[in-house]
Amino acid sequence: GVAGTGKTTILFYRLVSRLRTIFDDETFSSDKCVFVTHNSRLRDQVRKLLTYFFANQELEKAKQCIRTVDEEMKRLIKDSERKFLRENKLTRDRFKGILRSKKVDLDLFWEEYRGVLRGYNLHGGSRILPKEKYIEEIGRRRGQIKIEERNEFYEIALKIEAKLATEPSLDPSKDGWDDLDLCKEAYSQIRQKPSLASLDFLYIDEVQDLTRAEMEILLLLLKPDGLRRFAVAGDLSQSIQPSSFTWQALSQAIYDILKVKIEKNATLTENYRSTPFLVDCANS
16 A cells, blocks of 8 residues: 555554453463564654553563564574674675665665675575576566666676675674575575574564565465464555565465465555645645
């Protein structure tokens, strides 16, 4: 749905309803139900909303279920805070600093790097997709870079990888980890300890900003023989990063990982947040 249509509200009410049932049944566990947000600001907003529905011990327990993508990944990883220090994360700004002298669209390149070259490479042996796979397969379907420009972009990406590997201050294993590093470690933990896949209920807000790798890990956390209830909400026009997300790609990921075929989804179009006058002015 577009902005102001109530996507997050609907998703949040589904969570509240589920938590109420779990509390009444006395079957609560923070490893059973999770509401995933893209960042800590959104996480805190959702936690604040919980105060209208729960109090005391129930409120504290409910807050445990609201986690960022990074927090949910780190929950699976032993010594994650030591291995993945927040201040060492390879962010958009740090990445753009590496590319400062390059004559490319820095924002577009970051989206391509994070969302496609890295984001579709959870099971790859190298840090980024192989060149052929990027140019002819995944890049053609998911990337925003024109096919005649992908060769040049890939060469730049290789230089970035070489810089990350050789400069101590940008060593990916020490100072420069990103979403895929976190996903790969989480995936390894799930394979070693299948009991980590314990979720019965999964809710994801702003899903358009997740990479394919992040989406796969979250879906794998649904308990194979459990209820596997999940819902996501998002808006392509509000996508910050990456550029590779589509609803079709999400449906395909759900089928590939869970063997569930999505027959339809709900599209929300009425904006309850802004008056027609304000929207018309903004459009003008």
